[in-house]
Amino acid sequence: MPGSRFYYEIRDGGILARDDEGQVFADGKAAREDAVMLLTEMARSLPGRGKDKNKITARVRDGAGKLIFTATLSLDVEWND
């Protein structure tokens, strides 16, 4: 079956989760789509924190530990005063 195993590390300031089992995707592009969807899903929990600066980062590595891409979701509120 085609595809390779990719490994997530998700941070929000500190580390939120590191996936040791990995997940199979057809290629880096499929992993990218998953990461973007993941960050949009995680964005739903941001309102509960009440912080003006928010950043969630998903780093994805291959089986050899090489970093393939970093996806970042930022949501900032700047007060005009």
Place this chain on the structure above:
Amino acid sequence: MALFDHATSAPRNRLLAALPPEDLARLRPRLEAVPLTLREVLSAPGKPITAIYFPETGYVSMLAYLKDGDVIEVAAVGNEGIVGMPILLGDDSDDCEAMVQNPGTALRMDAAAFRAELDHTPAFRSLLLRSALFQHRQVVRTAACNGRHHTDQRLARWLLVARDRAEGGAFAMTHELLAMMLGVRRAGITVAASQLQRAGLIHYERGRIEVTDRPGLEAAACECYGVARRALDHLLGSNPRVQSLRCH
């Protein structure tokens, strides 16, 4: 496993256990004890339903298949309900697939015999209609919950429900399966489960989950867990036989 080896043993399905004894006695010859094997499909979308299942242990997922290939659990049935609800409500098939997610046992009844019994026995029909309303309310509640509540709250709710149904403390579960059941990315489950584990509420290792702080997990869950528990108590009333079957 012989489930009716004694004529007066109470059935482990809580709906059957809530029936008047004479109605249950008449049903027994039409109930066949069957295993529920992992990933077994009890009914396929759009295909005629030929049998009704009263789960005794284990539980069954109702799965919706989306065009893009995603699969989402839209309802779950354990020993508090039946699989095959459309037959009760006058239809012969369902949009969703009924698949065994946690193996166990069930009592199976032929669809034609079920229809006959509904016509013949008012107490049976009335109890099953109330059960249909309960299932409907669960789906309504889940729709609201999915739309609003965060993954960690929803995961806590789901784990509490699974724990209620599981025999023994820990139960088997993978992040993939949880992702499908909650309709989120698998990595989102990894994050939410890590959160619950860091707070000391669960312990997850090699595909098995143990609830280590039940009151804490109830506090972490959205209010939907409590609402569903109370609705189930309301459905089954204060029948003493039913109360003795309640899972802890």
